[in-house]
Amino acid sequence: MRLLLAIVVALAVAGPASAACPSVSDLEGKFICPTCKTTLDQSDAPAARRIKAYLAERVAACASEEQISDELVAQFGPAVLAAPPREGFHWLAWLLPVVGLLGAGAVVSVFVWRWSRSRPAEVAPEANGRPPLDPELERRLDRELARFDR
Numbered sequence: 733m734r735l736l737l738a739i740v741v742a743l744a745v746a747g748p749a750s751a752a753c754p755s756v757s758d759l760e761g762k763f764i765c766p767t768c769k770t771t772l773d774q775s776d777a778p779a780a781r782r783i784k785a786y787l788a789e790r791v792a793a794c795a796s797e798e799q800i801s802d803e804l805v806a807q808f809g810p811a812v813l814a815a816p817p818r819e820g821f822h823w824l825a826w827l828l829p830v831v832g833l834l835g836a837g838a839v840v841s842v843f844v845w846r847w848s849r850s851r852p853a854e855v856a857p858e859a860n861g862r863p864p865l866d867p868e869l870e871r872r873l874d875r876e877l878a879r880f881d882r
Contacts, residue, residue, distance in 0.1 A: 753794040759787050762797075762814050763804060771814050783812075 760773035765780035790800045816825040
């Protein structure tokens with residue numbers, strides 16, 4: 733029983749401790765190479781290799797993702813981030829696509845609604861479910877049908 737309790741406690745402590753240190757592969761997708769403007773996981777430029785080595789060094793020191801991000805931004809500027817920060821003026825980069833999609837959906841729905849209302853009214857069907865025939869055509873049809881009834 734004590735062994736089981738010790739294992740549970742060790743796992744509970746090990747989970748948060750390992751989550752505190754990010755992995756290099758996770759971080760490579762969050763930063764952009766300053767020379768080729770692609771994420772580090774897609775780049776093989778010398779600058780990208782230096783940043784990857786720096787990431788490996790900082791991850792080995794168990795630095796947090798926020799610390800590493802702050803250090804890289806201080807060295808290369810905010811352009812090194814693959815996604816804009818969610819603060820201040822940068823919120824526009826996150827909100828404008830959503831607002832644009834909602835606005836486009838509203839415009840399309842208004843056009844569809846107006847188009848569906850502007851169609852010409854259909855001819856009212858008779859009691860049998862068919863539209864009425866021209867009187868002359870109806871007389872001709874009656875004559876032809878009477879000829880077959882004989």
